[in-house]
Each structure stands twice: as structure tokens, then as C-alpha cells.
Amino acid sequence: MSSVYEPEHEIDIAWCPGCGNFRIIEAVKAALDQLDLDPDKVVFVSGIGQAAKTPQYLNVHYLNGLHGRSLPVATAIKATNRDLMVVAESGDGCMYGEGGNHFIHAIRRNPDITNIVHNNMVYGLTKGQASPTSARGFVTPVQTLGVSSEPFNPLSVAIALNASFVGRAFAGDVEQTAQIIVSAINHKGYALVDILQNCVSFNKVNTYQWYKEHTYYLDESYNPTDRDAAFSKAVEEDKFALGILYINGQNPVFEEGLAAYAENDTPLYMRGIDLDRIRALMDSMRA
Amino acid sequence: MSSVYEPEHEIDIAWCPGCGNFRIIEAVKAALDQLDLDPDKVVFVSGIGQAAKTPQYLNVHYLNGLHGRSLPVATAIKATNRDLMVVAESGDGCMYGEGGNHFIHAIRRNPDITNIVHNNMVYGLTKGQASPTSARGFVTPVQTLGVSSEPFNPLSVAIALNASFVGRAFAGDVEQTAQIIVSAINHKGYALVDILQNCVSFNKVNTYQWYKEHTYYLDESYNPTDRDAAFSKAVEEDKFALGILYINGQNPVFEEGLAAYAENDTPLYMRGIDLDRIRALMDSMRA
Amino acid sequence: MVFKPGDDISIVISGQAGQGLQTLESLLTRIFKLSGYHVYSCSEFMSRIRGGNNSTQIRVSSRRVASCTKRIDIFVPIHQGAMERFHDRITHETVILGQKDIVESRYLEQGYAFIEIPLKELSGRAGGAVYANLIMTGVLSGLFYVERQLMEDEVGRFFSGADNKRTQGDILAAGIGYEAGSSLLKPGQASIAIERADDVRHELLMNGIDAVGMGGLAGGCNFVSAYPMSPSTGLLVFFARHAADSGVVVEQAEDEISAVNMALGSWYAGGRALITTSGGGYALMTEGVSLAGCIESPLVIHIGQRPGPATGLPTRTEQADLNLVLYSGHGEFPRVILAPGTIEQGFFLARHAFYLAEKYQVPVFILTDQHYLESRYNVMDLDESMVLDQRYIVKTEPGYKRYALTQSGVSPRGIPGFGGGRVRADSDEHDEHGFITEDAGVRKSMVEKRLKKHDALCDEILPPVLIGPQDYQCLLVGWGSTFHAAKEALEILGRDDTAFLHFSQVYPLAREAGQYLERAKKRIIIENNATSQFGTLLRQYTGFGFDGRIMKFDGTPFMPDEVADELRSMLLKED
Amino acid sequence: MVFKPGDDISIVISGQAGQGLQTLESLLTRIFKLSGYHVYSCSEFMSRIRGGNNSTQIRVSSRRVASCTKRIDIFVPIHQGAMERFHDRITHETVILGQKDIVESRYLEQGYAFIEIPLKELSGRAGGAVYANLIMTGVLSGLFYVERQLMEDEVGRFFSGADNKRTQGDILAAGIGYEAGSSLLKPGQASIAIERADDVRHELLMNGIDAVGMGGLAGGCNFVSAYPMSPSTGLLVFFARHAADSGVVVEQAEDEISAVNMALGSWYAGGRALITTSGGGYALMTEGVSLAGCIESPLVIHIGQRPGPATGLPTRTEQADLNLVLYSGHGEFPRVILAPGTIEQGFFLARHAFYLAEKYQVPVFILTDQHYLESRYNVMDLDESMVLDQRYIVKTEPGYKRYALTQSGVSPRGIPGFGGGRVRADSDEHDEHGFITEDAGVRKSMVEKRLKKHDALCDEILPPVLIGPQDYQCLLVGWGSTFHAAKEALEILGRDDTAFLHFSQVYPLAREAGQYLERAKKRIIIENNATSQFGTLLRQYTGFGFDGRIMKFDGTPFMPDEVADELRSMLLKED
């Protein structure tokens, strides 16, 4: 059965044959199909990069914005119309490099959006420079002696920021990845899904096979509400744990606390201007 | 005995009487005096804010740059002349708000610089808006219903990034603060010293007294090399632990791994242009 | 007491940061206005929270006043060192009003007019030095024959949020000051000769922030994202104050880049978003403005200018970011720049910005500066009929094309969730649907489409305003916040051959600009910057240059008496 | 075989991303040059890694060639769909060379010249489809009478880093192609009539990236911080490649804001830093450029332009960021903008940028574009004597004033640790020592000091270059990368009344610009953008407008034959 999110137009997908992105978009479609959503209300926001092209290949509303800037856009869309289901999806360079500050502060703000990151540990579209998640020693045309920086660990950082939902998936496993995305979307509040993805063109280290060998799923016994335990899991380096690492349902949801919605539920686009209110404000400047 | 870092010029300090900044600058001077430094080689970099004015009041070299941008400047100074002792000092808004992305990536890069943050949990210079570290519920002219975001925890984030040195101090205790700064400067690699600071003009919640009541020093038994334990300490919220929370001496130091220094120790400013080298490069384009 | 029997009195109160000058300014301007006086005020302050030296100028007048002046009729120092920065403005015509030991001795020795107010003692009686500003509020109220009850009510109202004990102290202090002030002018001495007009009592007292804020609300603004930055923060605070009552989503972003991207997200989803910042913060937003250009999003950007480059003088004024605003953002796309000079313009232009932005799907700038934003005076009324209720959005159908090619270049704008179409906004070059394309032909038509909107915008340009004789020989030209200083300067000069042309839309430029310039024998430009950015723009568009330049770039605003002097000497050379 | 006996042959190879066109381009240009042919090449490619359609144009000639042309003499499709984007350029004069089933049938049916190369079979023999590019390298080498040994050596050298097995395969494939290619021209058929020149063998083969990179090194560049962005990334890679051998600190920053601030930190500490980006990345750096203006730091900024707004067409070309570069950064401060049109200029200007930046302590821009950066050809030599060894720094003494007021506006620049003074750089307005000040008088003198440097810079403006008759009637004016297309267009036209004026320094503008324009009866501007940004600037500075505009903004560069056609029709109207 074909997904309702399958694009209606003929498309020429710009990804390389064998790229993990193909699996991820399958997982995204599978997740959306499983959820009980109104397709007219599904909005994807992305940045720039190979991963960021994903919304182009889905039958959804999208704003494909600037490199690194999808999270503020997504946050505002949700705050402007809370009826929309909003996903911010982009690459590791986009989200954790150029967009690092928004990553931090979107987590703190906790809007009810889902943040999917295609983590191929490399800059794909710009042809193979290191990304923040590249492993130490990774050699590229720019990092000629190999990466020397500590790899960015999105999960431990998200947990340190007391994120509301933190998950990790592997592109190779469409089914499980879809399940994690479903949980993330169902979760109320900001939800991170970092997806380990192979880049066949520029990452010859972290290949499909490598990921298979360096990942494992958390089992039933794992308790994702224990922050300290989640942190320990997140920083494990020999093998990456897959699944839902951390859930914190305590934090207020950004758009729910906005004064603009305190007495009025309607999305902003349906609101008119209250002339009486403006008159009253003017009068307050008279006396 | 007056510090050699006491300014020679008459200065009009722009801080409010009673502000924690006065204590911090005392601690900084005390720390510098204790260290065996060549004062001609001490460089301070700051951003914009009340805290960022600190270098103005010290007899040091300084680059008082843009709001949020002190860390890249400091990193580059160190990478350009490794003989300099470089401190990046600014406020919580500057370092964790506007400068959040540099905070993350400077930690990953691990240059041998010291990062002092005056954390008054408020934007002082712009008159009292919330900063990333403001407590939930903190009311300001902009956050009229109180802050709703999760406060930014610089320590847990730094530990999540596997920072090389993570410390916290309280401005009220000049002596201990000076000690922590001394350790930070002596530490090889990036060292964060987050200093809890009272702002008498705009933060009526986190006052001097409040900090006194909500802080305690780590004792001798504490082992700062255990990352998991450090994380647990860092996220404690009822009382803030003071001292050195985490030390990781494993990570390579940024400027030491640079190809430019592989065979040549001299600071860049002392290097000439090697004409033979340029000729050879040209010749490589002939054949 | 030696007041010249003027009916327009300029008071300067000079104190330290932290002494409550802003409270005094708010209180006194309200009190004077409610007493039927025309009033104007403006503060200048240092980039610090305590100490240093700040000042507030208040003009009380029988006529409308809307500008600061160099002239000081009453100088009120309230701390040691308060006179330092005013040596060139305190004259023998000035009355110095204050504590004797605060006044620099040479003024006393050289026989400057001085009236003693034992500030220390009076504050002491009220409860301490913190009450100095309230004492002076009382003194000046008394001196200007304000009704005591009115004053006390206003003080009470102002502090109504504060705790009761403090409010009582404030009212007490104002009362103590009032008694001192009202007994200063003994019968027989020259008295304050300002007439009261009943109408004024009912007028609106607003500053530039209020004007732009109210205009924004009238334009339907319901989303504001910003990062604090002087002098633009006031507008953020304005909307925060009205977030609940006017239904505005207000968010302090982590940085300016986030702020502009949030605003674009909101417009995309059907909000009407405004961002507010200053030049340095705006510099960070320019990539976002280019995105607005590419995805054809409306966007309203308020920029409160201050002196640069870099951090410059954070709390002072300048008009040096016109070029930045005009040319910022990579690539080519249309935009509009509005620059109010009056409170009425601020209101109208902010509302107009929302209209243009939404109708043409372009970024629209409201370019103000510290001086404009902090200048406060009474205005007759604002035209509430200007409230904008039309929305320029469409309900979409399946197959909807966000970037449909049309005659005007404007494509019907859909928003997600309103109708059955998909709304695709793309930062890469795109086809009519919003899909990425690299087709050279499509690229060409999309560039042309975007630029066509510039032509359409040229049919709605706000004309410049000419003040003074139609048959001028000499034309003074200005834009934005120089309006009142220039206008009053011409009044002071009183020449019938000189007019002032003021632009409140600075881009695209009105076609008639060239005609106005052509008709002048002598053209003089006035700008609060060093390189005459607007003059250069006018030259580029009209071919006409300027014979004289009145420029100021030391961080302070123009003052009409000063401008009149400069003009006079320029014209004398000619005559 | 129906080659016109031309001695200038344009070959276009059209393939998919991932088929190794860049390898083919590098190899063939080197092979041709080493064989004594003049050579030019340029690639155009999509913003994707695999698939789609890319192409490389290679010109092989008896004369110097430095521009792409619309004309295609040999078209080499190497994948299905390779011809789609070339319908308007493939003519009956074109020879199509390739696998029959890849060639669109109508070309075969309509009798276009076609020579079959059984690409699939030949690649199969070499080891698979991945060798298609090497096969074609061989075919074209054979066709152009290249020495087989030379070709094989070059292939071996190129892959010397790769594993041995692969290198063997590559050499084998090239050999197979060579055999096929060298037997194509049977005796008696028109042959390739390109002359070889021994001198060419020893010339330098460089593209724009190499030119700017080498110029940077000659200027003493020893610090490069950048965030990858097409088409500027190549320069970052250039310096990364030479980090060790030339002692350059190279760092990939987390974002463009970090990159510019790092560069300023490095200059402060005595480095000579360059940043490289494109328009969108530069937009984010503009606050940093304003900081450079305020702290009077040298800064060299390379911007490789691409079509905007926003993401636009990431891998294509345009000249639409001149305004951005010219006016970016809040506040007022001097700057210089250089825009090379030739390889030699790229080298000289990059080196010159370091000289000007350091001497005057200002930001200097090198404005290129994708077309310039990716254009490669052989040049005679570069003047190594241009290497810059003078440094403009001083050893400080106690009491050192970083912002000492001087006649020229330039203060002696100290750096920390060199001497006993304190080096204080401040983003706020500052006094001579570098301490924050709000003094209006100091502010004024600091603004004037900074702007004075503009006047000094005006004494070192690089003049425009005039090509063609001094007594022109018609003057074509261009800047930056349009150099070769315009020059060759004039050669094609061959009119003795038409000249070309090329600006490689676009700001500040040479004083003689006005005279050049004035002398022309007809002025035509050529720019790779839609709004004629440079034309507007020239009008603003000289008062002269243009009678005709040759504009292109579809993402592709100008081609001389195309420009000649446009010029011809413009001039015909006139004649």
C-alpha cells in the first residue's frame, strides 16, 4: 500500500544510490502513515544539505529554509498554529554545526515539535568535510590530518539540557526507525530523533556495515526516565544504543504557555484585529 | 600589595555599587598575581555586556569584541601565538545565549584557553531580560508571565561535550574563586569557570544571600575525573556545587595539532614568507 | 527668578544612571500634559546601569513642541558632576535650580541665575536620597502651577504596582517638592507664562516606541520575536506588555538569527510577524532577509539605529544604517524602507508596513533611531480607521502553486492547513510549485517575477512632505527622525525662500523627488551620519547632488537652534 | 569526420554527477597543455552528488583561450539524457562522439555528424562503467595526437595516491580509449589543425582557486578560517592542502560567524587571516566586518558569488553580491573591493588585498564567482617578485595607544606580546588608548579618523584596463569574471570603434572612470546579474548612465559568441 505522503509529482531524487537517506524517508513515511494525522496539517521544515531535501520528496507542506535554521522556523510555525504537526528535519551539519545554538535553545524552549536529524557524520552536499559528529581522526580534504575535535554527542547534550524526548535510530532498520519516529511525534514536547545514516559517497568509515556492528537496541528493562542512567548510555562510545534514551514529561510546552493563547485557542491566521482593544489602548495614552 | 594587573589609568567603573562583578575582578586579579605569568603575554577577550567590561579594568591586552563572539576570537589568538595566555570572559547571555554555538564548538575544539563566565542569570546591560540561565518563573519586562524555558545548565552541557575542565564558583567568595581560576588557567586545554554572580539591579531573586544559601563546596573526596558522577553533580538543582566538577585531560589540545606548527614553533607574527616554497608551488602547476 | 517671559520652557534634569530620571520624565510629562501644557521630552543616557551622567530634557510650551533644543531655560543638576557635559549649553539666560554644593562654584561666582533647592534636606525628610527624583518632580510641578491633587494622583498611579509603603513615600516626597517649588516664584517676579489648552488634556502622550507599537497592532501584528538590543528593546517590551490583551505571541529568541527565522516561520503559518533590533543585530539577520526575498515571505523589520560601527555607542543616536538596510541580503529582491519622523508617521508607517509586506510578500523595514524612539510628546489623535483588516491570503486547492507566475509578480499566498493544497516554500531556486529546480529558464522567470514586485511597489510610494514655501530657492532635505529639528529650525530662521522636504519612505523613492530637487537653487541635506547616505541615494536616483551638508555623528540628535545656526551661515555665504 | 579546419576546438563532455567528469577535466587539460596546446576548461554542475546532468567544456587551441564558448565542436555524451540541456548548442557543425544508444535518435535521423565510440564495450574491457571517464580521456587524447606515454604518465600520476590495482585499471582504460581515439581520423579526412607551441608546455595551468590561493600565500596568508560553502570551498581546500608545507593555520569553523571572528582574533595576535565564503555565508559575517571597521583590524575576505537570494543555485554563477559587499556592516567605515577577471589578476589581487588590509587596517574583499573560480587555463607566468614581505606592525612601548590620532588616520598597529605596551581593541567607541568612551568629541574624531583612511585608500586605486581602440565610440564596461567573455566577444566582432573597459578594483572607484565613460558615445554595461549593480555604482560616482545592458542571471556565465551577438544587435540598431 502506497503512503499518502508519497509525492504526487514526478520527482528526480538527488540522492546517491545506496544512501541511507532512502531508508530514512521510508521510515518517515511509514511513521506518518501509522499516525492518525490530517495530512493537510503536516508541516516539514528543513535547512540545507542532502538530508534537508527530504521534504521535497514527501507530499507535505514544507518550508525548506536556510542552512542551520530549521528549528526556529519550526518553533514559530507551531506557535502560530498549534493545530499543525511540525517536524524539523535536516542533516548533522545543519542541526549541530551551523544550527547548534538553535538546537540548544529549542530544547530548552520545548515546543511540541519533532526534530529528525540525519546523522551521517559528514557534510554530504558540500562534498565531504567533517561534521560536528565526525569521529576523531576522520580524514577529509579540509581535515587533512584527521579530525581533532571531540565528536559532538547530540544525545548527551540533549540530556544535559533536560530535553523532553531523546531517541536514536539507525537508517538501516526502517521498521524500528519508524517506531521511534512515531513515539517522538506522539510525545508532547520537543523530541529529538538522531538517525545514524550511511553516506556512501563521503563517509567510508561509518558505513552501513560499521553501523550494524556498532549499534544495539536498548531492551525492555531500560528505564528512559532516569536522567543519570540516560546520560551514561548516551556517552557510551564503543557501541551506540538505539531506541528511546530519555523521556522527561515534566517540562512545560512552549506554545502552551504563551500569553496569546491564554484566553483564545484559535490559530493566529484566523484572528482579526480588535478595534475596541486598539481604541482602549489609545485611550490609555490620553489619561 | 597592589596587583600588577591593576590599571594604570584612572578609570570610571561602570558597574553598580554592590554588584558581584567587583568581587569577580578581585578574584581574577588575585589569580593572575598568583600565577607565574609574563604580564606582557596576558590577553583577555570579551563580548558585550556588563561582565564583558572586565578587561577594561585590568592592565592587560584585550580585544573587547562582539556580543557572543569572544570564544572564536580567543581560540584564534591562541592558535596564532601559542605563547600568549588567553582568557575569554563575558556574561551568561553573551556566552550561553548569543554565543551558544561557539560555546559548544570551542569545548569540542579544546584550545588551551580559560573561559570565565559571569553568571548573574539575567541580561544586565540591556536592563533585565531573562538570560539562558534564568530560573523558571523569573519575571521580567519581556518574560511577563515568568520564564518558561528550562534553565541552561552550562556545567552539565560542558560535561556532555566532554569538556576538558569544568568549574563553578561564587562571586561572593573571592579567595576560592581565585583558586578555581588559577586551576583553570594552569589546566592545559579549554577550562570553563562559571561564576555565580549577584546582579543588584535586575536580579532580585538570585541575590548574594540566595547564592550563599544555595551553594556548597565539593569536598576532598570528590573525584572530578568521573564523568557520570560529574554529570549527576552538575544537574543537582537544590544546591549548586562549587569547585572543580570535571577534569578530562585526555583530549588533544586544538592548537597543538595544527599542521602549521608541526615543524615550526614560532608564533605566526614572526614568520616571513618563504619565496622558495612559493616558487616550488608555482612549478608544481607547470608540470 | 529671571525667566524670560517665554511661553516655551526647556528644562534639563541631569543625574546619574540609577537616580530615576526616567520615572521623573514619565511623571512630569504626564502631569504637564494633564495640566493642559504642550510637552516634549527626550532622554539621553550612557550604556551603564548606575553612575555616569544622564539627562532628560523636558519642554513645556503653549505651542506644540516635538523636538529637543540646545537652549536650556532651567537646568536641574541632581548629582555631583551633573554640569560637566553641559558647559556649552548653560548660559546666562539659564536658571540653575538645585542644591548649592552640587552646582559648580564658577557658576555661582560668575553670577549665573541660581535658585537653591535644598535637595538633600528635602529628600532626607521624604526618607532618603532615593527620593531625589520625586522631590524634583514636585518642585517642577509646583513651579509650573500644576494642581497638587493631579500630581499626587499621578504619582500614586505610577507606583500602583509597587508596595504600599513605597507609594506613600513617593507621594510624600512629591508633596515636599511641590511646596518648595510653588513658593519659588514670589509675587512680582517674572512668572511662568505658558498658556494651558483644555484640548491638550485629552490628547495622546506617546513616544516613538508607542507609535510604532500601536501602528504594529493596528497592522495586525500578532507575533514578535527579538533579541534585546538598545535602542530597539523598548518595542519588544511594548509588545510583551500587550501580549495577553492583544493576543501577540512574543518570544525572546536566543539570538537575532533565530528571531528572523521565527518571524518567517510565523508568516509562513499565517501569523503577522515583526522583528525589532538595531544595526548590529540586524547584520546577523540579513541572511534571513534574503530568505524572505527568495520564499517571498512578508516580513516587518523594525531597526532602531544607534552609532556604529560594531558596538559603537549603544544608547545614543545616529542614522547610519540606511545603506545596510537598503543593500543587505545576498542576491536581488525587492524591499521597502520606511522612516518615520513624527509620532503620527510612526503609527501610520508601522501599520502600512504590514499592509505592504503582506500584499507584496516582501520585507518592509521601519527604520528609526534612538532619538526617534525615546522622543515623547502629545499628539492630537491617531486615526484608528487605519486599522488593517484585509488579509492577503487564499484558501488553497489541491495542485496549489505557491509561486504561480502572474502579471504582477505576486502569487496568491496560501498557508498550511487552510485549504487542501500543499504550501511549499523553498530557499533554493524553485518552480511554481516550490520544488527545487536548476532549470535556467525557470530561474530566469523567477528572478523576473520577484523583481516585478518592485515595479508594483513603485505605484504605492508615499510622497515626501514639503514644509514651507512652494517657491523655495533653497531646499533642505531630510529623512526619518530629523523631521522636527529641521522643521523647527526653519521656523526659527523664518525665511520665505527656504523649505524642508522630508522623506518618510526612503525606498523605493518617490518619482517626484527629482522634480523637488530640480526646482531648488541650493540643496542642503541634513542627516545624522557622517557620509550622507541618503544624499548619495538621492543622487543615484535623481542625478542631483547637494550643495551643503548638515551632518552630525557624535551620537547626539540635531537640535533646531543648532540647525538654524548652521543653515543661517550656509545661506549667508550665499546671500 | 567533418571538423572544420579550425585551430580552436571546443569540446563538451556531458555526464552525470559521480561519473568522474572532474577527473577527466583535470587529466585532459594537463595532458593537452603538456602536449603544447593552449587549453581552457570549465565545469558546470548541479547541487547534488550523483545523477542529474553536469558538463565540462574544454577548449584546445593554437591561441590563448580563457573563456567558455557557446559553440560546441565536439559533443561527448556519456550518459542517457546527456544531450537534453544542450539542444540549443548542438548544431550541424558539431560532431557528436559517443555510444550510439545514448545519442538522442533525432540527431542520428537528422544527419548530425556522429562518430561512434562503443563506450560501454570499451569500459567493459577496462573493468566496468566506472572507467567511462578514463576511456574518454583516452579517446580525446588519441584524437588530438597526444603522445601515448605522456598520457599514461599523467594518468598514473593523477592516481598515484590511490591503490595500485585501481591505477592499473585507469591506465588500461585510458589506453583502450587512446587506441579508439587515435584511429578515428583516417588519413584523408579533415584533421585536427591545432598547432603546438613548446612554450606552453612550461606554462602554469591554474584555475581561479589556484590563482587566489597562490596570491594569498604570496601575500603572507597564514590563517584561514571558513565554513564550507559552494563555490568558495575550493579555496579552503587549497589552503588545507598547503597548511603543512606553507605554515597556514586552517580551521573549519562551526559557522561563518565564528570564521570571521577567528580571523579577527588572528589578525589581532599578528596573523594574516583570510576567510572564504559565498553570499549567504557572508551575510552572517557582516557584523564581524563592522567589528573590523571599528577595531581597525585588517581582514581579507574572499567571496565566491553564486545566484541568490537565499540558497538560490548553490553551484552556479552570478555577480549579484556587489551591493551586499559594498554596504554590509552597520555604521560607517572604509573598505576595498577587488574583483579579478583573469588568473593573473586573481594572483595579484589576492596578494594586494593583504597589502592594503594590513597597511590601512581595513577589510579588503576579493569578489569572485563560481565561473571565475572553476575556470582553468594556462598562463605564462606569475610574478613571484610580488611576494609581500613588509609587515605593517610596530613593537609597542608602555603607554602605547592603539588608536593614536594621526594625519592619515592610520595608527601604528601593535600586537600583544610584541613589545611592552598594552594592545586594547574595542568594539565600543573608544579613545586613543582603546578604552570605552561616550565623549561626543572623541567620538567625532574617531569617526573622522576611520573615514580618513578612505581618502588614503583613494591614492592607491588600481585603474581599470582598456582593451581595444583608445578612440572608441562605444564602450563596453564590465568587472570581475566577465573579462574574458567580453574581450573575446570584441575580438569576434572585430569593430575598431568599440572598446572594453574592465574594472578589477570596484571600490573605491578609480577617478578616471568618469573620463572613460564620458568619452564614449554609447555605453554598454555587462554584468552577470539582473539589476546592474556595478552600473548603478558607476552612475552614482560618475553621473554617467548606460545606454545598453547585457545582463544574465540564469545561473550561467557569459559566453563570448553570445555576447558578440548581443553587442552586434545593439550596435546595429545604432549604425
Ligand SMILES: Cc1ncc(C[n+]2csc(CCOP(=O)(O)OP(=O)(O)O)c2C)c(N)n1
Ligand atoms: C549559511 C550557509 N553556510 C554554508 C552553506 C553550505 N552548505 C550547504 S549544505 C552544508 C552541509 C551539509 O551537511 P549536513 O547538514 O550534514 O547535510 P548532509 O548533506 O550531510 O545530509 C553546507 C555547509 C549554506 N548553504 N549556507
Ligand SMILES: Cc1ncc(C[n+]2csc(CCOP(=O)(O)OP(=O)(O)O)c2C)c(N)n1
Ligand atoms: C548582536 C548583539 N545583540 C544584542 C546586543 C545587546 N546586548 C548587549 S549586552 C546584552 C546582554 C548582556 O547580558 P550578559 O551577557 O548576561 O551580560 P551582563 O550585562 O548580565 O553582565 C545584549 C543583549 C548586542 N550588543 N549585540
Ligand code: SF4
Ligand atoms: S552524498 Fe552521502 S548523504 Fe548525500 S545523498 Fe550521497 S550518500 Fe547520501
Ligand code: SF4
Ligand atoms: S546591572 Fe547588574 S550585573 Fe550590571 S553592574 Fe549592575 S548589578 Fe552588576
Ligand SMILES: [Mg+2]
Ligand atoms: Mg551530514
Ligand SMILES: [Mg+2]
Ligand atoms: Mg548576565
